[in-house]
Amino acid sequence: MAPTDPKQVSNGGFFASIASSISNFGSAMHKSVNGMIGYEGLEVINPEGGTDDAAEEAQKGRWKQEERDGYWKMMQQYIGSDVTSMVTLPVVIFEPMTMLQKMAELMEYSHLLDEADKCEDPYLRLVYASSFFISVYFAYQRTWKPFNPILGETYEMVNHRGIRFLAEQVSHHPPMSAAHAENDHFTYDITSKLKTKFLGNSVDVYPVGRTRVTLKSDGHELELVPPPTKVNNLIFGRTWVDSPGEMVLTNLTTGDKVVLYFQPCGWFGAGRYEVDGYVYNAADEPKVLMTGKWNQSMSYQLCDLEGEPLPGTQMKEVWRVANTPENDKYQYTHFAHKINSFDTAPKKLLASDSRLRPDRYALEKGDMSKSGSEKSSLEERQRAEKRIREAKGQHFTPRWFDFTGEVTTTPWGDLEVYNYNGKYAEYAESVKNDDSINTVDVLSIEFDPWQYGNVAQQ
Known part of the structure; x- marks a missing residue:
C-alpha cells in the first residue's frame, strides 16, 4: 500500500531522512526559562540560532521594561481567551497596514496560479498552486501586528499582473473578512475568521476560513486548509512566528x-521554515514529492509509489522568494510597499479603503502618538455606529459580498461563508470614464467606512 504521508515512506533513499524528521513532529518542545525571568508559563527561544544566553534573550523586544510589566499585568486576565477583537492594543506593536492589505500580499507570486492554469499535468498544477500558498508565509513571519479592519472597511488593488483584488470587512463580532481576486487565469475567493487563544507570552492563531481558487482553463476548483500559527514572545523576548502543522490543498x-508538513521550530532554529510533503492522486498514491523552506524556495521531483524519487529525474525549483529591501523598519518586501502605496490603487478609490485610515497613515509617517489617538477615535466611532444601528433595529450589510446562508465546518470551528456579489465590477465600469476623478487628490479623501453616516456628529 502506498504511503499517505511522508512518515510512511520506506527507510532508504533521499526522502527517508525527511520522513524521519517528520516523525518527530509531535515531540518538539521548547525549553522553559521561567526561573530566569521570573514569570511562570513563559518560554524563550532563539529561533535564528546563535549563542545568546536565554536570560539575555528574554530582555530583548520592542517594549520598554515598564511597558512590558504593565502590559503583562493587564493581559493576565485574558489568558486562555480569544483576544481577536476584545482587547485594545497599543500601536507600538503595529505595522502601518491592515489585515485586509495583509490578505492581498498573497498576490505577490500570483504568476504561480497562472502557471497552474496553463499546466496540463494534473499533479504539476498542484505543485504550482501549493507553492503559491506557501509563498505568503515569508510575509507572515513579520512580527508586527496589522490593524484590525473597521466594519465596512475595504481594500482595492490593481496594476499587478492584470489582477483586480477587493477585500471587505464583513463582520466585527466575530471579526471576519472576505476577498475576491481575478485575472485571465483564475479567480480567488476567501472568507476569513481568525480565532485566537492567548497563552500569556504567546498566542495561537487558528485560520477558521475557506479559501477556493478556480482555474479558468478547465474550471477545476482548489480548496485550501492551512496550518495554525503561533506568535511567540509577545511581551518578553524576541517576537517570532511559527506555523507547525499540515497544509492540505x-x-x-x-x-x-497536496499534503505538506510545516516543521515546528526547535531549539536554536532546528527545523524552522522547513516544508515537506507529496502530491497525491485521487487514490492517495504519491506522484510528486515537494520540499523546501517557506522563507526561501520550494522544489519538486517526480516519485514512485513508495514516495522515492524516480530514477533519472531531478529536483526542480518552482518558487524562490524575491529580493527584499535591506534594514526595512517593518521587514516589508518590495511588494508590501506597493500594497501600501497608491500606485496599486484604482483611479476612483473607495472612501472606505485601508490606505485612507488616519491611524495607519500616521504610523506610516512615524507619528505614533497621533496614530494611537486616531486608532482610539476610529474604534469609538465604530462602537457608536453599532449603537445607532441597533437602535434602528437594523443589521450591517456588506456592500460587495453577500452572506450565502452556508455555514461550513473547518478544523477549528464553523464558518459563515460570504461570496463576492459582482457589484464591484459594475461599479468600476461605471466610473471608468469619469474624467473628474483625475483631478481628485487621493489624500484629501476622508476615510469613510460608515454605513450610518457621520457617527461623530450624531
Missing part, C-alpha cells in the same frame, strides 16, 4: 491533493 474536481 485539494482539487475538488478530481480528488487529487
Whole structure:
C-alpha cells in the first residue's frame, strides 16, 4: 500500500531522512526559562540560532521594561481567551497596514496560479498552486501586528499582473473578512475568521476560513486548509512566528491533493521554515514529492509509489522568494510597499479603503502618538455606529459580498461563508470614464467606512 504521508515512506533513499524528521513532529518542545525571568508559563527561544544566553534573550523586544510589566499585568486576565477583537492594543506593536492589505500580499507570486492554469499535468498544477500558498508565509513571519479592519472597511488593488483584488470587512463580532481576486487565469475567493487563544507570552492563531481558487482553463476548483500559527514572545523576548502543522490543498474536481508538513521550530532554529510533503492522486498514491523552506524556495521531483524519487529525474525549483529591501523598519518586501502605496490603487478609490485610515497613515509617517489617538477615535466611532444601528433595529450589510446562508465546518470551528456579489465590477465600469476623478487628490479623501453616516456628529 502506498504511503499517505511522508512518515510512511520506506527507510532508504533521499526522502527517508525527511520522513524521519517528520516523525518527530509531535515531540518538539521548547525549553522553559521561567526561573530566569521570573514569570511562570513563559518560554524563550532563539529561533535564528546563535549563542545568546536565554536570560539575555528574554530582555530583548520592542517594549520598554515598564511597558512590558504593565502590559503583562493587564493581559493576565485574558489568558486562555480569544483576544481577536476584545482587547485594545497599543500601536507600538503595529505595522502601518491592515489585515485586509495583509490578505492581498498573497498576490505577490500570483504568476504561480497562472502557471497552474496553463499546466496540463494534473499533479504539476498542484505543485504550482501549493507553492503559491506557501509563498505568503515569508510575509507572515513579520512580527508586527496589522490593524484590525473597521466594519465596512475595504481594500482595492490593481496594476499587478492584470489582477483586480477587493477585500471587505464583513463582520466585527466575530471579526471576519472576505476577498475576491481575478485575472485571465483564475479567480480567488476567501472568507476569513481568525480565532485566537492567548497563552500569556504567546498566542495561537487558528485560520477558521475557506479559501477556493478556480482555474479558468478547465474550471477545476482548489480548496485550501492551512496550518495554525503561533506568535511567540509577545511581551518578553524576541517576537517570532511559527506555523507547525499540515497544509492540505485539494482539487475538488478530481480528488487529487497536496499534503505538506510545516516543521515546528526547535531549539536554536532546528527545523524552522522547513516544508515537506507529496502530491497525491485521487487514490492517495504519491506522484510528486515537494520540499523546501517557506522563507526561501520550494522544489519538486517526480516519485514512485513508495514516495522515492524516480530514477533519472531531478529536483526542480518552482518558487524562490524575491529580493527584499535591506534594514526595512517593518521587514516589508518590495511588494508590501506597493500594497501600501497608491500606485496599486484604482483611479476612483473607495472612501472606505485601508490606505485612507488616519491611524495607519500616521504610523506610516512615524507619528505614533497621533496614530494611537486616531486608532482610539476610529474604534469609538465604530462602537457608536453599532449603537445607532441597533437602535434602528437594523443589521450591517456588506456592500460587495453577500452572506450565502452556508455555514461550513473547518478544523477549528464553523464558518459563515460570504461570496463576492459582482457589484464591484459594475461599479468600476461605471466610473471608468469619469474624467473628474483625475483631478481628485487621493489624500484629501476622508476615510469613510460608515454605513450610518457621520457617527461623530450624531
